[in-house]
């Protein structure tokens with residue numbers, strides 16, 4: 001497996017802005033490890049990775065995920081006092097923007113007298129909250145947003161973050177809510193130019209993406225608290241698959257969710273048993289992430305205490 005992982009990284013197109021990302025990351029970690037005796041730092045991954053079919057990419061295979069879970073969880077972690085590295089798919093849902101309409105620029109603003117752009121009354125409260133909360137999190141140095149698109153970018157960035165967080169130890173957390181491609185076209189076997197159409201059906205052979213969770217746990221950041229996610233469409237196999245992943249990757253918990261009910265409930269699978277976490281149905285504003293993050297933060301506190309004993 002380690003060979004497969006090394007050859008994945010060796011053959012990946014290098015990150016274009018690696019130096020800039022590394023600098024931002026190190027500054028963020030330095031600031032948060034030294035402020036107020038050191039904050040906890042969570043890396044929240046969010047959105048789906050793409051698999052390009054051509055090196056000069058025109059077409060790609062995508063992975064389902066709106067980024068809602070990652071964005072809502074990030075807000076809750078910041079509220080709980082964490083600093084968050086938000087590793088997200090470009091164009092997906094952002095923290096503090098969940099109450100805004102899908103196309104904020106066109107729907108939120110009006111231009112009544114051709115001189116001043118104003119926020120439409122009906123969206124004023126949501127826009128004010130979004131701007132204030134996001135600006136506060138960034139100004140306090142508690143939110144670092146890093147975008148990715150492809151599976152190549154995602155895994156290289158995850159490795160950078162994990163190795164940068166290594167010294168933060170038990171106070172760091174990985175909350176891996178992104179939907180990561182299981183299959184990809186290896187860079188060296190990918191055609192450079194746009195695949196030609198007009199010559200009949202297209203055969204593509206996809207290789208399996210090496211599973212990086214084991215190496216994250218064993219090498220990159222072995223002391224970090226690690227939460228992975230399992231999504232299934234068949235509820236009959238969900239818990240079994242999540243339990244297998246818990247054992248195989250030795251993560252601290254697996255959040256199991258079914259596609260159609262993922263906004264209503266999840267099951268936190270761990271060695272201490274399975275806990276169903278639900279949205280509070282009698283409160284319209286309530287989201288499943290409110291209770292989920294409360295539980296995860298609690299478990300993380302216990303983990304930190306036990307690590308110091």
Ligand code: PAZ
Pocket residue numbers: 047064065066067068069070176177178179180229230231232257262
């Ligand atoms: O991004 P979203 O809110 O639409 O959905 C969240 C989710 C289902 C992608 C996430 O909860 C999850 O399960 N991520 C891991 C998916 C996987 O098993 O690959």
